[in-house]
Amino acid sequence: MNWQPIIDRYENELLHSVIPFWEKHCIDREYGGFFSCLDRDGSVYDTSKYMWMQWRIVYLFATLYRTPYGAGREDWLQIARDGFDFLTKHGRLDDGSYYFELNRKGEPAMGPFSIFSDCFAAMGAAALYHATGEERYRAEAESAMASYIRRIPDPKGRYEKRLPGKEKFLSHGSYMILANLGCVMAECLGTSRYEADCRTAIDTVMDRFYNPELKVVMENVRPDGTFDLESCEGRFVNPGHGLESMWFMMRYAEAHGDKALIRRAAGYVDDLYRFGRDRKNGGIFYFMDALGKPHLELQWDMKLWWPHNEATIAALYAYRLTGEERFLRMFEEVDAYAFAHFPDPEYGEWYGYLNRYGEPTHLLKGGKWKTFFHLPRMLWISLGQMKLLAAAEAGR
Amino acid sequence: MNWQPIIDRYENELLHSVIPFWEKHCIDREYGGFFSCLDRDGSVYDTSKYMWMQWRIVYLFATLYRTPYGAGREDWLQIARDGFDFLTKHGRLDDGSYYFELNRKGEPAMGPFSIFSDCFAAMGAAALYHATGEERYRAEAESAMASYIRRIPDPKGRYEKRLPGKEKFLSHGSYMILANLGCVMAECLGTSRYEADCRTAIDTVMDRFYNPELKVVMENVRPDGTFDLESCEGRFVNPGHGLESMWFMMRYAEAHGDKALIRRAAGYVDDLYRFGRDRKNGGIFYFMDALGKPHLELQWDMKLWWPHNEATIAALYAYRLTGEERFLRMFEEVDAYAFAHFPDPEYGEWYGYLNRYGEPTHLLKGGKWKTFFHLPRMLWISLGQMKLLAAAEAGR
Numbered sequence: 020m021n022w023q024p025i026i027d028r029y030e031n032e033l034l035h036s037v038i039p040f041w042e043k044h045c046i047d048r049e050y051g052g053f054f055s056c057l058d059r060d061g062s063v064y065d066t067s068k069y070m071w072m073q074w075r076i077v078y079l080f081a082t083l084y085r086t087p088y089g090a091g092r093e094d095w096l097q098i099a100r101d102g103f104d105f106l107t108k109h110g111r112l113d114d115g116s117y118y119f120e121l122n123r124k125g126e127p128a129m130g131p132f133s134i135f136s137d138c139f140a141a142m143g144a145a146a147l148y149h150a151t152g153e154e155r156y157r158a159e160a161e162s163a164m165a166s167y168i169r170r171i172p173d174p175k176g177r178y179e180k181r182l183p184g185k186e187k188f189l190s191h192g193s194y195m196i197l198a199n200l201g202c203v204m205a206e207c208l209g210t211s212r213y214e215a216d217c218r219t220a221i222d223t224v225m226d227r228f229y230n231p232e233l234k235v236v237m238e239n240v241r242p243d244g245t246f247d248l249e250s251c252e253g254r255f256v257n258p259g260h261g262l263e264s265m266w267f268m269m270r271y272a273e274a275h276g277d278k279a280l281i282r283r284a285a286g287y288v289d290d291l292y293r294f295g296r297d298r299k300n301g302g303i304f305y306f307m308d309a310l311g312k313p314h315l316e317l318q319w320d321m322k323l324w325w326p327h328n329e330a331t332i333a334a335l336y337a338y339r340l341t342g343e344e345r346f347l348r349m350f351e352e353v354d355a356y357a358f359a360h361f362p363d364p365e366y367g368e369w370y371g372y373l374n375r376y377g378e379p380t381h382l383l384k385g386g387k388w389k390t391f392f393h394l395p396r397m398l399w400i401s402l403g404q405m406k407l408l409a410a411a412e413a414g415r
Numbered sequence: 416m417n418w419q420p421i422i423d424r425y426e427n428e429l430l431h432s433v434i435p436f437w438e439k440h441c442i443d444r445e446y447g448g449f450f451s452c453l454d455r456d457g458s459v460y461d462t463s464k465y466m467w468m469q470w471r472i473v474y475l476f477a478t479l480y481r482t483p484y485g486a487g488r489e490d491w492l493q494i495a496r497d498g499f500d501f502l503t504k505h506g507r508l509d510d511g512s513y514y515f516e517l518n519r520k521g522e523p524a525m526g527p528f529s530i531f532s533d534c535f536a537a538m539g540a541a542a543l544y545h546a547t548g549e550e551r552y553r554a555e556a557e558s559a560m561a562s563y564i565r566r567i568p569d570p571k572g573r574y575e576k577r578l579p580g581k582e583k584f585l586s587h588g589s590y591m592i593l594a595n596l597g598c599v600m601a602e603c604l605g606t607s608r609y610e611a612d613c614r615t616a617i618d619t620v621m622d623r624f625y626n627p628e629l630k631v632v633m634e635n636v637r638p639d640g641t642f643d644l645e646s647c648e649g650r651f652v653n654p655g656h657g658l659e660s661m662w663f664m665m666r667y668a669e670a671h672g673d674k675a676l677i678r679r680a681a682g683y684v685d686d687l688y689r690f691g692r693d694r695k696n697g698g699i700f701y702f703m704d705a706l707g708k709p710h711l712e713l714q715w716d717m718k719l720w721w722p723h724n725e726a727t728i729a730a731l732y733a734y735r736l737t738g739e740e741r742f743l744r745m746f747e748e749v750d751a752y753a754f755a756h757f758p759d760p761e762y763g764e765w766y767g768y769l770n771r772y773g774e775p776t777h778l779l780k781g782g783k784w785k786t787f788f789h790l791p792r793m794l795w796i797s798l799g800q801m802k803l804l805a806a807a808e809a810g811r
Contacts, residue, residue, distance in 0.1 A: 056647070056709075064708040065647045119576065126580030178576060180515065184522030251452070251461045312460040313452075313779035317768055318713035320776055372713055374770060380716055383709035 020347070022409040025354070026402060033398040034088060036367040040384060041391040045076060046098065050124050051105035055390045059382035060366050066123035070110055070136035072390035074117075077102040077143035079391050081150045086399060099147055106140065107159060115166040132178035137167040138196055145207035157208055164204060168216065171197070186247055188239035191228045191257075194220040195264035202271055221271055224264055225283060233309050234290045236261035254309040258295025259326020262288060262333040269336040285337040285346065292330065292349050297322075300376055301356045303330055321380070322373040324389070327357040328397035335404035339411075369394055416743070418805040421750070422798060429794040430484060432763040436780060437787040441472060442494065446520050447501035451786045455778035456762050462519035463783070466506055466532035470513075471788035473498040473539035477546045482795060495543055502536065503555060511562040528574035533563040534592050541603035553604055560600060564612065567593070582643060584635035587624045587653075590616040591660035598667055617667055620660055621679060629705050630686045632657035650705040654691025655722020658684060658729040665732040681733040681742065688726065688745050693718070696772055697752045699726055717776070718769040720785070723753040724793035731800035735807075765790055 044061035045053045055072035056065035081099035083089045089096075109125030110117050117136035120129035141163035148156035171193055173179065181187075201217025204210055227240050238255040240246055247253025265284045272280035295303045302322035308314050330353045338346035360377045361369040368384040383389070440457035441449045451468035452461035477495035479485045485492075505521030506513050513532035516525035537559035544552035567589055569575065577583075597613025600606055623636050634651040636642055643649025661680045668676035691699045698718035704710050726749045734742035756773045757765040764780040779785070 058709055065711075066645065067647075118578070120581070122580040122582070124580075127578040128581035130576045130578055132576055178574060180526045180528055180574060182514070182523040182526055184518040184520075185516070185524035186518075249462065251463075313454055313777050313782065315461075315783050317717060317776070320770075321713060374716075375776075380713070380771075381709050386709065387711050 020408070020412060022405045022412075026405050026409070028358070029398050029402050029405070030088075032362070033395060033402070036362065037369075037391075037395050037398065038083070040366070040368040041076070041395075042094075042098070045385070045391065046101075047123065051101060052109075052121070052123075052125065053102060053390075055385045056387070057383065057385040059363065059384060061384065064383070065386075067128065067387070068121040068123065068125070069387055070106070070117045070119055070121075071133070071139050072385070072387070072392075073102060073106055073110070073121075074136070074139035074143040075390050075392035077106070078139065078146045079395050081143065081146035083395065083399060084150050085146075088399075096150055099143070099150070103144065103147055103156070103159070106143075110136075110140075115162045116170065117163070117166075130178060132175050134167055134170045134174040134193070135196065137163045137170065138200060141167060141200060142203050145203055149207035160204065160208060164200065164213070167200065168197075186250060186252070187242060188247070188252065189223070189227060189242055191224065191236065191238045191240075191260065191264065194223045194228075195260070195267055198224060198264075198271060199267045202267065202274070205274075217271070221268060221280070225268065225280070229287055230309065235294045235309055236264065236287055236291055237309060248310060251308065251312070251315050254312060256294065256307040256309050257305075258291050258303055258307060259305070259323065259329050261291040262295075262326065263329035265291065266329065266333040266336045269333075269340055273340060281340045285341045285343070288333045288337045289345060289349075292334075295326070296352075297375065301352075302360070302373070302377060303327060303353070320375045322360070322375065322377060324357075324361050324369050324371045325393040327353055327361070328393040331357065331397055332400050332404070335401055335408070339404055339408050416804070416808060418801045418808075422801050422805070424754070425794050425798050425801070426484075428758070429791060429798070432758065433765075433787075433791050433794065434479070436762070436764040437472070437791075438490075438494070441781070441787065442497075443519065447497060448505075448517070448519075448521065449498060449786075451781045452783070453779065453781040455759065455780060457780065460779070461782075463524065464506075464517040464519065464521070465783055466502070466513045466515055466517075467529070467535050468781070468783070468786035468788075469498060469502055469506070469517075470532070470535035470539040471786050473502070474535065474542045475787050475791050477539065477542035479791065479795060480546050481542075484795075492546055495539070495546070499540065499543055499552070499555070502539075506532075507536075511558045512566065513559070513562075526574060528571050530563055530566045530570040530589070531592065533559045533566065534596060537563060537596060538599050541599055545603035556600065556604060560596060560609070563596065564593075582646060582648070583638060584643070584648065585619070585623060585638055587620065587632065587634045587636075587656065587660065590619045590624075591656070591663055594620060594660075594667060595663045598663065598670070601670075613667070617664060617676070621664065621676070625683055626705065631690045631705055632660065632683055632687055633705060644706060647704065647708070647711050650708060652690065652703040652705050653701075654687050654699050654703065655701070655719065655725050657687040658691075658722065659725035661687070662725065662729040662732045665729075665736055669736060677736045681737045681739070684729045684733045685741060685745070688730075691722070692748075693771065697748075698756070698769070698773060699723060699749070716771045718756070718771065718773060720753075720757050720765050720767045721789040723749055723757070724789040727753065727793055728796050728800070731797055731804070735800055735804050 044057050052068045053076050054063045058064045077099045080095045084095045109121050116131045117140050118127045118131050119133050122128045141160050144156050144160035197220035201213040204213045228236050230237050235256050238257050239252050265288045268284035303326045305321050305323050306314050306316050306319040334346050334350035370379040371389040372381040374380050440453050448464045449472050450459045454460045473495045476491045480491045505517050512527045513536050514523045514527050515529050518524045537556050540552050540556035593616035597609040600609045624632050626633050631652050634653050635648050661684045664680035699722045701717045701719050702710050702712050702715040730742050730746035766775040767785040768777040770776050
């Protein structure tokens with residue numbers, strides 16, 4: 020396999036399309052923080068500052084600064100530093116948690132109802148510590164991490180609408196994110212203090228959420244380990260989320276030399292891809308029902324950029340760690356679909372939202388849920404995987 | 416214009432497709448209340464009992480019982496009565512508000528975060544009073560109505576996530592629903608006690624929400640009457656919602672002999688239809704941005720059954736009250752699109768969700784947001800309008 024043309028294509032996309040788009044358009048030079056609601060040409064169509072979107076920008080610029088592509092890019096580091104200052108000054112509550120949204124000036128606009136605001140704060144601060152060694156970044160990473168862990172049992176706090184009559188579920192998202200956080204903290208802070216939490220999260224994902232009869236990773240399981248196939252919530256499958264989770268598992272397994280975990284996670288990648296892909300029109304569906312019953316979300320059959328990003332990483336990890344051809348074919352299929360449909364040749368970056376047939380329904384490049392995160396992370400991580408593959412194949 | 420073939424078609428749809436589907440499939444004979452999550456063939460795919468969906472079923476069966484089609488249909492009245500008993504027993508809080516959701520057994524499942532639960536309770540109970548004259552129904556209608564009015568200034572109560580940094584808006588939905596409630600209460604309870612609230616709501620909708628420069632009814636305006644064209648929320652347009660609002664306005668205007676209000680509302684119907692229709696593929700878009708900027712909701716370009724239902728009623732009202740041919744053409748266009756795309760010839764009832772091209776994305780007949788409400792209401796009200804038109808034309 021000649022990886023070089025693909026490596027060249029991914030590097031070009033990262034360095035000449037995606038990063039320049041965000042560098043140029045996302046910085047609010049008047050008030051600080053970032054614009055994430057960017058239209059096709061980079062113009063700002065809304066100035067709301069969503070914590071998930073803001074901290075993800077901090078994380079990615081700080082992370083990319085440490086890669087070979089970031090050598091000498093003090094400007095990338097400065098973007099992350101400035102974001103950190105704005106977000107810790109305006110976005111943080113006294114208990115260490117984060118609001119969901121600030122307005123342009125930094126005034127709190129939406130309450131702290133999402134635990135993932137804390138998650139992305141922890142990742143952003145940790146990446147800044149990794150890039151600089153400055154203690155204040157480590158302190159904030161540990162504070163946000165502590166807030167995330169503290170909130171897991173009751174993530175929405177006073178905003179929780181569920182009452183005792185609602186079936187209780189364990190949420191795949193909470194555990195997969197904790198697994199990822201554990202790895203990011205270990206890598207960025209050089210600490211093993213989250214190792215036990217991380218391992219528990221990994222075992223929970225692998226042992227609880229996979230349904231062996233349906234051969235798919237479920238998003239919600241009962242605390243007793245049984246599956247609720249009578250409700251929409253219990254039957255909910257999110258293939259992109261599952262694929263993201265599985266590369267988190269494989270990364271952990273590789274770092275810990277856990278070959279059994281690699282085999283299991285790679286198997287689930289194959290299952291999820293079989294389940295989630297649209298055989299007729301290409302691409303991967305957004306939301307699915309494990310039994311093929313109606314999905315309550317209207318956008319279930321759309322093709323979003325991020326499940327394709329996560330599928331790309333999962334396929335490359337699985338191929339490199341198992342050597343099985345089926346994962347190379349999966350990579351080639353997802354890569355071909357993604358590059359044929361998502362990039363905008365005129366203004367750069369990728370469209371985020373396509374209909375079932377692969378036509379863009381939105382021309383925006385960023386919004387309330389799309390920012391400088393999944394796409395550059397995929398390009399950067401995939402480049403690393405492909406370079407390892409190329410080196411291994413050259414050495415054979 | 417020969418209305419008779421259209422009247423026959425609408426009567427057939429109401430009496431031989433829509434009502435039988437719900438009569439047969441929606442009743443939970445074991446626990447009481449209704450199933451609204453019904454798949455294409457009427458099978459139940461989720462047993463959650465959403466208050467909006469439940470009370471709308473009560474309202475429609477009680478209302479249809481009083482029409483000529485309901486003569487002798489004590490079974491329809493009984494469905495509404497049984498629903499009322501289940502919902503007041505299990506769904507009501509001590510302060511007169513209603514939970515958002517119960518589980519199948521009637522245990523509270525989601526907290527009372529939606530003021531519209533109270534709205535539909537008021538409508539259901541009022542229709543039952545109208546049908547029976549029984550005092551307990553009037554008492555509950557007035558209680559739920561009082562709860563709705565009390566909650567308008569702070570509709571989400573303890574579940575409110577907005578903080579002072581978030582721009583404050585008046586919501587078109589609150590006022591249009593209050594205008595409708597005032598009319599329903601006047602008609603069902605024979606009371607004029609909501610007349611002042613109703614008139615204020617109507618004036619608010621007409622004077623505040625219409626943007627004369629953009630020629631469209633906005634969903635959110637600032638309390639000082641200005642429009643925020645810098646944010647997605649401020650630019651939000653929901654054509655089906657606006658069209659529904661305008662037939663509420665025309666119905667009120669006709670009852671009060673307010674010809675100026677009829678002219679204005681009919682003009683806004685035309686504006687909304689021009690703005691919302693998809694010239695290329697037919698049908699009416701779901702959500703839009705007043706300036707054509709990106710919409711944050713992924714499903715914005717879908718074609719939903721209910722905006723087409725509301726557009727049909729609005730067109731017939733506007734045509735009958737103004738005699739202008741443009742509204743007859745609008746009716747013919749919307750009617751042709753709807754009957755060509757939504758009905759399910761095999762199992763009856765209508766699909767609810769089509770993509771931009773008019774293909775069903777879901778085969779369900781009911782769910783968390785679709786129940787026995789918009790479609791039968793449209794058929795029943797349209798039949799009334801068409802019979803008036805036919806009689807007027809015959810008398811010329």
